[in-house]
Amino acid sequence: MSEIARARGLRRVVRATLGRAYPRIIGANRERSWLFYDTVLPLLGTIAFVYVYKALGAPDRFVGYVIMGGATMAFWMNVMWNMAAQFYWDKQGGNLELYMVLPCGIVPILLGMSIGGFVGTLVRAAAIIVIGSVLFHVTYAITQLPLFLLIFAVGIIALYGLGVTFASVFLMWGREAWHMAELFMEPVFLASGFYFPVRALGFWVGMGTSIIPLTLALDAMRQLLFPGSHPALLPVRAELGALVGLAVMFMLVARWSLRKMEYLARREGRLSLRF
Amino acid sequence: MPTQVSVRSQSSLSRWWRTLRVGYWLGWQIESNWTDPLLFFIYSIARPLGGVLILVFMYHVVARAGGAAMLGFFVVGTACWPFVVRGMMGTAYSLISDREHWRTLRYVYISPISLRAYLVGRALAQATSAVAAAAVTLVFGRWVLGVPMHLATINAPYTAAAFVLGIGAVIALGLIVVSAAVLISGEAWRMPEGVGAALYLVCGAIFPVTVLPPALQALSQAIPLTWWLEAMRRGLLGPAVVRSLPQFTDPTVLGFLAMLTALWVAAALVAFTFAERRARQLGILDRESMY
Amino acid sequence: MNELAIETRDLVRTYRIRKSPTNPSGAPVVALDGVTLDIPRGEFFGLLGPNGAGKTTFIKVLVTLLLPTSGSAHVAGLDVVGQAQQVRERISMVSGGEHSGYGLLTVREQLWMFSQFYGLPTRPALARIDELLRIVGLYEERSRRVSALSTGMRQKMNMVRGLLPDPDILFLDEPTVGLDVEAARDVRAYIKEWIHANSRRTILLTTHYMHEAEELCDRVAIIHKGRIVACDTPAALRRRTAGGTYFVLTTEPLDGIAWVSGVPGVQRADARVTDGRTELRLQVADDGAIAGVVKALADRERRIFSLQKIEPSLEDVFVQIVGRRLEEADEGGRP
Ligand SMILES: Nc1ncnc2c1ncn2[C@@H]1O[C@H](COP(=O)(O)OP(=O)(O)O)[C@@H](O)[C@H]1O
Numbered sequence: 001m002s003e004i005a006r007a008r009g010l011r012r013v014v015r016a017t018l019g020r021a022y023p024r025i026i027g028a029n030r031e032r033s034w035l036f037y038d039t040v041l042p043l044l045g046t047i048a049f050v051y052v053y054k055a056l057g058a059p060d061r062f063v064g065y066v067i068m069g070g071a072t073m074a075f076w077m078n079v080m081w082n083m084a085a086q087f088y089w090d091k092q093g094g095n096l097e098l099y100m101v102l103p104c105g106i107v108p109i110l111l112g113m114s115i116g117g118f119v120g121t122l123v124r125a126a127a128i129i130v131i132g133s134v135l136f137h138v139t140y141a142i143t144q145l146p147l148f149l150l151i152f153a154v155g156i157i158a159l160y161g162l163g164v165t166f167a168s169v170f171l172m173w174g175r176e177a178w179h180m181a182e183l184f185m186e187p188v189f190l191a192s193g194f195y196f197p198v199r200a201l202g203f204w205v206g207m208g209t210s211i212i213p214l215t216l217a218l219d220a221m222r223q224l225l226f227p228g229s230h231p232a233l234l235p236v237r238a239e240l241g242a243l244v245g246l247a248v249m250f251m252l253v254a255r256w257s258l259r260k261m262e263y264l265a266r267r268e269g270r271l272s273l274r275f
Numbered sequence: 276m277p278t279q280v281s282v283r284s285q286s287s288l289s290r291w292w293r294t295l296r297v298g299y300w301l302g303w304q305i306e307s308n309w310t311d312p313l314l315f316f317i318y319s320i321a322r323p324l325g326g327v328l329i330l331v332f333m334y335h336v337v338a339r340a341g342g343a344a345m346l347g348f349f350v351v352g353t354a355c356w357p358f359v360v361r362g363m364m365g366t367a368y369s370l371i372s373d374r375e376h377w378r379t380l381r382y383v384y385i386s387p388i389s390l391r392a393y394l395v396g397r398a399l400a401q402a403t404s405a406v407a408a409a410a411v412t413l414v415f416g417r418w419v420l421g422v423p424m425h426l427a428t429i430n431a432p433y434t435a436a437a438f439v440l441g442i443g444a445v446i447a448l449g450l451i452v453v454s455a456a457v458l459i460s461g462e463a464w465r466m467p468e469g470v471g472a473a474l475y476l477v478c479g480a481i482f483p484v485t486v487l488p489p490a491l492q493a494l495s496q497a498i499p500l501t502w503w504l505e506a507m508r509r510g511l512l513g514p515a516v517v518r519s520l521p522q523f524t525d526p527t528v529l530g531f532l533a534m535l536t537a538l539w540v541a542a543a544l545v546a547f548t549f550a551e552r553r554a555r556q557l558g559i560l561d562r563e564s565m566y
Numbered sequence: 567m568n569e570l571a572i573e574t575r576d577l578v579r580t581y582r583i584r585k586s587p588t589n590p591s592g593a594p595v596v597a598l599d600g601v602t603l604d605i606p607r608g609e610f611f612g613l614l615g616p617n618g619a620g621k622t623t624f625i626k627v628l629v630t631l632l633l634p635t636s637g638s639a640h641v642a643g644l645d646v647v648g649q650a651q652q653v654r655e656r657i658s659m660v661s662g663g664e665h666s667g668y669g670l671l672t673v674r675e676q677l678w679m680f681s682q683f684y685g686l687p688t689r690p691a692l693a694r695i696d697e698l699l700r701i702v703g704l705y706e707e708r709s710r711r712v713s714a715l716s717t718g719m720r721q722k723m724n725m726v727r728g729l730l731p732d733p734d735i736l737f738l739d740e741p742t743v744g745l746d747v748e749a750a751r752d753v754r755a756y757i758k759e760w761i762h763a764n765s766r767r768t769i770l771l772t773t774h775y776m777h778e779a780e781e782l783c784d785r786v787a788i789i790h791k792g793r794i795v796a797c798d799t800p801a802a803l804r805r806r807t808a809g810g811t812y813f814v815l816t817t818e819p820l821d822g823i824a825w826v827s828g829v830p831g832v833q834r835a836d837a838r839v840t841d842g843r844t845e846l847r848l849q850v851a852d853d854g855a856i857a858g859v860v861k862a863l864a865d866r867e868r869r870i871f872s873l874q875k876i877e878p879s880l881e882d883v884f885v886q887i888v889g890r891r892l893e894e895a896d897e898g899g900r901p
């Protein structure tokens with residue numbers, strides 16, 4: 001066996017990140033039926049809620065709300081079922097122990113998981129938006145595209161930061177993790193205003209549920225999509241500022257919870273189920 | 276001297292009944308963890324109420340005059356839907372997990388009992404676990420949202436008849452989904468969820484089917500669940516209720532529900548017989564997909 | 567570089583556990599109870615013991631998965647507590663019976679993914695993967711999904727994964743558990759070759775198969791209830807066993823055997839009569855002494871049916887040291 005020089009530092013981080021992202025992007029698309037269900041299930045749910053607004057005789061803008069909510073739901077599902085529960089599955093399969101002793105550390109693993117999950121979900125979310133908009137003849141006029149994309153990016157970073165935090169928390173919860181992910185379905189769709197302007201919950205409740213990064217991201221993006229008619233929680237720039245704060249906070253909390261998990265695992269030996 | 280217990284000597288009906296009870300008992304043992312406080316909170320309080328409240332807020336942001344009747348529509352639909360989720364998806368999951376997780380399906384299959392009766396028992400146990408969520412939703416609807424559901428106006432015999440027929444329809448549906456699940460492996464875990472989402476859309480769970488395009492409306496009338504939800508709403512709520520099938524009278528709705536349920540039960544029995552035979556031919560009754 | 571690949575001093579590791587019917591007091595389990603061990607670079611070292619003896623715990627402390635409760639452990643001269651990151655640059659680990667990997671990936675993709683975690687450039691990494699896959703006989707399977715592999719194939723793939731970063735120190739935790747005889751032989755043959763190909767390589771292998779330790783290891787430590795109860799070369803351990811080597815000789819019935827002890831060099835003789843034959847069990851000072859016995863039997867016109875030299879196995883060593891058979895210990899050891 002000939003010697004191969006190993007990369008260190010940043011180059012290794014990049015390689016490891018892409019290595020971990022690979023199964024997320026390629027592997028997940030390999031199972032065609034999953035691709036189908038991951039797109040069609042949120043789409044069906046989205047359409048059902050569109051019809052609720054139709055039955056209520058709501059203006060077209062609300063159909064746009066629901067379609068955006070459906071696309072956002074794809075990301076939330078990805079974070080809950082694939083990010084947050086992933087370590088739990090990795091532990092069951094024996095991957096996690098291997099990850100814990102990698103020389104590159106666990107950060108590139110998480111980065112790769114997030115990037116892979118994001119790219120895969122982006123495709124699904126785009127499909128939901130395109131199909132939903134075509135079906136219901138919704139058109140969007142984005143007033144400030146760069147700002148819109150910036151808000152989306154910061155929201156996604158905060159969201160995946162939350163995902164990393166949950167990954168360690170779920171791992172320590174063990175079996176209850178599955179149920180926790182279930183708990184964060186409808187109640188979160190409600191609290192974040194997936195299908196209606198979050199302002200409807202009342203200003204202070206809306207401020208409270210803004211801890212979920214999707215709340216402010218959705219509200220800010222809706223302001224840019226439906227200027228004038230959308231009842232805003234806060235001005236767009238304030239919401240962007242708050243999102244940046246959330247992103248930083250969740251990154252820090254994620255880092256802290258990872259350290260905590262690693263320390264607990266090594267001290268208590270609770271990481272592995274099999275011995 | 277040991278007592279002689281001969282299974283064969285019993286009449287087939289009493290055997291069927293016994294198997295059904297065993298299936299129910301087993302299902303109940305597996306499902307009864309829903310009484311755990313955390314799980315009760317998640318599945319019987321937080322998720323159903325979250326679902327109702329989403330609809331309530333959607334209603335409020337639009338807030339049109341005369342829309343108040345929609346609240347009752349939402350509440351009854353959301354209260355009944357867990358029976359579909361549990362009775363149909365739950366039954367499919369219990370077959371798949373018997374096959375792939377507990378690996379007991381093969382032993383159940385080769386024992387001298389009716390697999391149908393066993394599965395119906397499991398499905399009933401699943402449906403029972405939905406009672407709490409339904410009750411919580413109705414109570415919340417009545418006392419928090421002020422939905423007009425009064426003992427005086429509830430048509431109890433009608434509602435009870437509709438409920439029993441509806442559970443029959445749900446179980447027939449469950450058996451059909453199970454028949455499909457027997458024959459597929461890789462996506463078996465996702466398929467029931469897909470069927471559930473499709474039914475949610477076409478059966479008028481949260482909006483009257485009158486807003487659907489004509490083709491989907493026709494489809495919705497072929498599914499007993501549409502009639503079931505309509506009958507439950509008519510039984511529980513006063514005459515002011517928004518209707519999915521406004522062109523029919525109350526007795527007609529119940530009649531169609533009975534007829535369609537009978538049809539679907541027959542279809543389910545045929546489908547299951549076919550699936551079972553086919554699975555035996557292919558040797559996949561105890562297959563495990565590799566996840 | 568430090569000449570000791572692994573060095574532990576009074577290593578103790580306990581697990582806190584919840585109160586349960588089997589452990590009503592909730593007292594901590596002592597998995598390692600003061601292990602002091604030096605393993606020089608280049609050695610193929612075996613840790614032998616029944617289930618629950620503490621083998622996996624020992625490996626987990628060394629690969630930085632677990633912190634020691636007390637005592638110290640160094641790998642490649644680096645402290646596993648304070649210098650965990652540097653330790654991880656030099657090691658890799660393979661555990662038997664693990665199910666790691668993503669079922670959706672092919673064998674080659676799965677291995678490539680791991681090579682990226684070690685910072686290997688893709689092209690040479692793939693070349694090495696193919697080379698290793700050929701060696702373990704998994705090359706034909708390289709494009710199959712991991713989920714479609716049999717247990718044995720999966721284990722071979724894990725072995726390739728462990729070898730991929732070309733570690734200085736390779737930890738193998740019961741690597742042949744669950745493998746069929748042939749696959750286990752392939753794996754053993756290759757790791758033996760691997761360690762001898764480069765003098766900087768060290769292997770710590772745990773097993774509860776005697777013959778595996780005997781066949782592979784330069785030195786073997788026997789671990790029992792978290793303590794090292796013996797540590798030496800397999801040959802020396804065998805020699806240490808009281809009773810040592812003996813001969814079994816079957817012959818036509820003898821009237822008495824008192825005379826056998828009189829043959830020069832014979833230390834002890836026992837006899838058993840079966841099927842009208844006498845089976846003599848002889849302990850001799852040196853192998854040459856047996857010739858005297860044979861000659862004496864010929865003088866008495868007794869035919870000899872068989873003559874066998876019995877050497878003690880590690881199994882005997884274990885029985886003598888620990889006082890019971892490994893298989894028996896296995897049953898009680900599982901939590
Ligand atoms: N995470 C853990 N929690 C509690 N006890 C453990 C844990 N891991 C191992 N043990 C206990 O420690 C002892 C040694 O286990 P282990 O190192 O796995 O032994 P071996 O690998 O030799 O079979 C056993 O009694 C086992 O029950």
Ligand SMILES: [Mg+2]
Pocket residue numbers: 275618621622623739740
């Ligand atoms: Mg072990």
